[in-house]
Amino acid sequence: MSVLTAQALKKSFGAVTAAADINLSFDADTVVGLIGANGAGKTTLLSTVSGIVAAHQGQVLYRGKEITRLSCEQRVAQGIVMCPEGRRLFPEMTVQENLLLGAYNVTDKTAIGAALDRVYALFPRIAGRRKQLAGTLSGGEQQMVAIGRALMAAPTLLLLDEPSLGLAPNLVELIFETIAEIRKLGCSIMLVEQNAAMALEVADFGYVLETGKVTVSGRASDLKERHDVVEAYLG
Amino acid sequence: MSRATSMTLIALFLFALAVWAAEAQLNPFYLQILGLLGINIIATVSLNFAAGFGGMFSLGHPAFMALGGYTAAILTYPVAMKGSRIPGYPDWLLQLQVPFLPALLIGGLVASVAAILVGWPVLRLRGHYLAVATLGLTVIVQVAIVNLVDYTRGALGLSGIPRLAKPWWIGGFLVLTVFVVYRLVHSRFGRALRAVRDDYVAAQMSGVNVARTRLIGFTIAAFFGGIAGGLLGHLLRILTPGQFSFNAVFIGVAMMILGGMGSITGSIVGAVIMTILPQFIIPLERGGNILGIEVPALNGLTQIVTALILIGVMLVRPGGLAGAKEFSWRSIFDLPRTGRRRSSRHGGASVDV
Amino acid sequence: MTVFSEFLQHMANGLVLGFLYALVGIGLSMVYGILRMINFAHGEILMVGVFLALPVSALGAPAWVVLLSGLAGATLMGLLVQWAIYRPLLKSPEVTLLVASLGVSLLLQNLVLMLTSPQPKRPAPAPFLDQPFLVGEIVLRNVDLAIVVVAIVATLATHLFLKHTRHGRALRALAQDMSAARMMGVNVPFMVMVCFLIGSALAGVAGVLIGYKYGHLTPLSGFVPGLKGFVAAVIGGIGSFPGAVVGGLILGLLETFLVGYLPDALAQYRDAYVFLVLILVLLVKPSGLFGKPETVKV
Numbered sequence: 001m002s003v004l005t006a007q008a009l010k011k012s013f014g015a016v017t018a019a020a021d022i023n024l025s026f027d028a029d030t031v032v033g034l035i036g037a038n039g040a041g042k043t044t045l046l047s048t049v050s051g052i053v054a055a056h057q058g059q060v061l062y063r064g065k066e067i068t069r070l071s072c073e074q075r076v077a078q079g080i081v082m083c084p085e086g087r088r089l090f091p092e093m094t095v096q097e098n099l100l101l102g103a104y105n106v107t108d109k110t111a112i113g114a115a116l117d118r119v120y121a122l123f124p125r126i127a128g129r130r131k132q133l134a135g136t137l138s139g140g141e142q143q144m145v146a147i148g149r150a151l152m153a154a155p156t157l158l159l160l161d162e163p164s165l166g167l168a169p170n171l172v173e174l175i176f177e178t179i180a181e182i183r184k185l186g187c188s189i190m191l192v193e194q195n196a197a198m199a200l201e202v203a204d205f206g207y208v209l210e211t212g213k214v215t216v217s218g219r220a221s222d223l224k225e226r227h228d229v230v231e232a233y234l235g
Numbered sequence: 236m237s238r239a240t241s242m243t244l245i246a247l248f249l250f251a252l253a254v255w256a257a258e259a260q261l262n263p264f265y266l267q268i269l270g271l272l273g274i275n276i277i278a279t280v281s282l283n284f285a286a287g288f289g290g291m292f293s294l295g296h297p298a299f300m301a302l303g304g305y306t307a308a309i310l311t312y313p314v315a316m317k318g319s320r321i322p323g324y325p326d327w328l329l330q331l332q333v334p335f336l337p338a339l340l341i342g343g344l345v346a347s348v349a350a351i352l353v354g355w356p357v358l359r360l361r362g363h364y365l366a367v368a369t370l371g372l373t374v375i376v377q378v379a380i381v382n383l384v385d386y387t388r389g390a391l392g393l394s395g396i397p398r399l400a401k402p403w404w405i406g407g408f409l410v411l412t413v414f415v416v417y418r419l420v421h422s423r424f425g426r427a428l429r430a431v432r433d434d435y436v437a438a439q440m441s442g443v444n445v446a447r448t449r450l451i452g453f454t455i456a457a458f459f460g461g462i463a464g465g466l467l468g469h470l471l472r473i474l475t476p477g478q479f480s481f482n483a484v485f486i487g488v489a490m491m492i493l494g495g496m497g498s499i500t501g502s503i504v505g506a507v508i509m510t511i512l513p514q515f516i517i518p519l520e521r522g523g524n525i526l527g528i529e530v531p532a533l534n535g536l537t538q539i540v541t542a543l544i545l546i547g548v549m550l551v552r553p554g555g556l557a558g559a560k561e562f563s564w565r566s567i568f569d570l571p572r573t574g575r576r577r578s579s580r581h582g583g584a585s586v587d588v
Numbered sequence: 589m590t591v592f593s594e595f596l597q598h599m600a601n602g603l604v605l606g607f608l609y610a611l612v613g614i615g616l617s618m619v620y621g622i623l624r625m626i627n628f629a630h631g632e633i634l635m636v637g638v639f640l641a642l643p644v645s646a647l648g649a650p651a652w653v654v655l656l657s658g659l660a661g662a663t664l665m666g667l668l669v670q671w672a673i674y675r676p677l678l679k680s681p682e683v684t685l686l687v688a689s690l691g692v693s694l695l696l697q698n699l700v701l702m703l704t705s706p707q708p709k710r711p712a713p714a715p716f717l718d719q720p721f722l723v724g725e726i727v728l729r730n731v732d733l734a735i736v737v738v739a740i741v742a743t744l745a746t747h748l749f750l751k752h753t754r755h756g757r758a759l760r761a762l763a764q765d766m767s768a769a770r771m772m773g774v775n776v777p778f779m780v781m782v783c784f785l786i787g788s789a790l791a792g793v794a795g796v797l798i799g800y801k802y803g804h805l806t807p808l809s810g811f812v813p814g815l816k817g818f819v820a821a822v823i824g825g826i827g828s829f830p831g832a833v834v835g836g837l838i839l840g841l842l843e844t845f846l847v848g849y850l851p852d853a854l855a856q857y858r859d860a861y862v863f864l865v866l867i868l869v870l871l872v873k874p875s876g877l878f879g880k881p882e883t884v885k886v
Binding site: 362371538541548 | 625673676680681682684685686690691692695697698699701706811815857863864867870874
């Protein structure tokens, strides 16, 4: 069964059509990469899936159920969690507090404890900084906290928006290794990336977005070979 | 001349006729209400100039009205009473008695000076901070009036002001205020003011001196506010600090937002409604026998209605009755555009760069 | 009384007043932190709270019951106002919320005016609270001690809530980044309600304490404390909880010392001074002591 299906999704901001007519669908336990130029509509698509932004037209189906009308908070409860572009940590709260906020919807204390352990195991580097204010961390550490925070809610669909933005290459490697680990935890991932090469490396499927529409789609391994994709995004 | 101009002149003539007829025919009670109406229009239009067109939401207008009002009253106050009632002033002032027009204008000037002094630091503040700071101005001025008894007669109020605000004066200043504000709004300055309101960064990048534009707009509003205050004192023959308190702030804001911020027509409409409406409510406040029904005294009903209007407008139609639309002859008579093209275009919030 | 003990007396009085301002300021600060709106009606909620507690007091209830009724009354009023008027306007421009809160302020003042008799009211005398309380040469009453104790307890409780509960954390997160908080699944309307609940409860407590201390309650009694609570919040940095507390204490001390040491002729301008302080702070350091340098200036 498909974990996520978007049908004829449209979203405009005033006179600007960010998403013109988006159709995609993928199954559980997949990593899906969304690549495309700036302004192609990648973040808009993620935002409509996460519920931060409401689509004007079209449907979003999650595990077969329609969630188009659900609010952001309700979608989190369903297991769709967004890790936004630019990290968006709460700068005046500690690393631990940020992580705990990720588990806002979880009431079971033991589950929260287990989730914390999982995150610290995934990112040992931030385990030692749990009492530090999030605003004082380096870019890479912040990204780890951001992803960790998203994981605290035990998501089944994780939306990652530009996780490699502004990071040094070795950290980018680390992030993408982590993505592979996360998939092993039983979570599907929708990944938006400027770094198309990396995205297609870690993804199973890929979608290319141009001016609000999906222009190319297919298995990531195939996309890597395609002439037009290589020219435009991997050159 | 264009059709619109001739229509305006006809309207002015009719207005003058109405003022003359009112003065001749109406009894003093109704004349007083009309006088108050005119003053409220002046106050609201001037407030709207700063708040609606300039984006400076000021709760300090009553302070400028107070300054203008008391200044004008003190200047026209009969010398015979000055010494006993308001002895605090220096002798040369106590011996002085000034005719109405200069006194009014000086009152407006005093209000303007206060606006410049206060506005220069305070107008840098944003939105609600500006509102609270200007509210502070109202409080400070009111407290000062109450305590400087030798200069203002304090809380008792300055009574015995000569009744100089005849309908012609009020009508004349009303026309003047509306005319000046209208021309300013549609001038290059007005466009700059609205640009600052809408997007001050973009305005700066177009070469507009934001601070100076705001200050000028604020000061002009204060000037006419001071005039309104002066007219008020000479209509009611008494000025008290209570007239320029929080209540005045609320009513002023209500008049402005009911009509619609950013519309001169709206301010006039708002002022008319909020002046006439209380006249119907006040009898209810006193209670007693109304239309055969026994009604208990409902204290504060006018304010409650004002409050409900404030809240209601915000919930239902925040743009007010007129929104940002202005009255124009064209919309009524569907006149074709004749005459030369003017360089200044019709209202609206757009910016001509 | 020696100069030093007079100083200490002012200090004590100032701290008591300061704690009252802190209680009022916390609510204003928290609401601003999330909604970026100044709730002009906060003082009126305080006033409604204590007015609702008056009949309880008249029935002979002990002071702490009266306090709780004031808390409950104010909380209900605050929630009602938030639900009926501010919630629909959540996404409106600043000016709209500002005008609406002005309207609520005016409405509440006059509703209470209309429904009650014109004489100033006071809670039924609580002899225990009127007892003098002496610390060396400093003269206070038990009510002053009660104010300090209650304020400290309330502030501490709020602090613990904000720091150690998930809703408290969510509230703090909302003030820092509303969008990101929503992505965590935080339900914004619910949190706004919680915020108003806490702020109004504290205001209600302050109202009853004011009633016991000064005993001269009119429908206008909430307005000035509300404004001064706002000034306190600005001094400490609006949006900051510790800021509101510190700001309140500073304002209380400032006002008391000014009134205490200035000659009588100048002392009567006490309300004007508070506004002058506000304007000064807004011009010099608008973000206050603990606030973030947000764009207060245009």
